Amino acid sequence: METLTIVLTGGRSTRMGGRHKPALLVGGSSIVDRAVAAAPGRVVIAGSGEGLTLPGVDVVREDPPFAGPVAGVAAALSCVAPGARTVLLLGGDMPFLDADFLAQLTAETPAIARDDAGRDQYLCAAWPEETLRRRLAEIGDPAN
Structure with missing residues (x-):
């Protein structure tokens, strides 16, 4: 089955003093480039493209900016x-x-x-696209 990968990069990185976490280098590559390189299928970045150097990736912004991961998913799917x-x-x-x-x-x-403590990590998950689109329609405005 075809895969669409959405990488959410729309946070403010306040715990990092405002440094955009996905743009940080690990092993010589930005975190966002590492995610894109590992990802199957088409990739859409939802948020900031800062640190992205790989070609062929769509970058969209949630509306309004910094409106949270659900708004990022909605922007990417749109x-x-x-x-x-x-x-x-x-x-x-x-x-x-x-x-x-x-x-x-x-x-x-x-x-x-x-994660290692057994907690579900919803920002590392795979879903049927139909399920995500249906849930977005049910909640209405995805901001915050």
């Missing part, structure tokens, strides 16, 4: 025609994702990664 795809949602602050892990995550949807 720039692609609906389809029967898996949507991979990724936070823009995960430098150690790799293609093998993301392939496992998208093998069966829905799928939500868990």
Whole structure:
């Protein structure tokens, strides 16, 4: 099944003193470039494209800016025609994702990664696109 990857980079990075986390370098590459390189299918960045150097990636901004991850998902989905795809949602602050892990995550949807403490990580998850579009329609305004 086709995959659409949405990387959410719209935060203010206040805990980093305003330094845009996805633009930070890890192993010589920005965190956002590392996520894009590991991601399957078409990639859409929702938020800031700061730090992105790889070609072929769409960058959209949530409306209003800094309106949260749900608004970022809505903005990203609005720039692609609906389809029967898996949507991979990724936070823009995960430098150690790799293609093998993301392939496992998208093998069966829905799928939500868990951290070492067993907590669900909703910004590292795979969903049927239809489910996300339906839920966005149900909630209305996705801001905040």
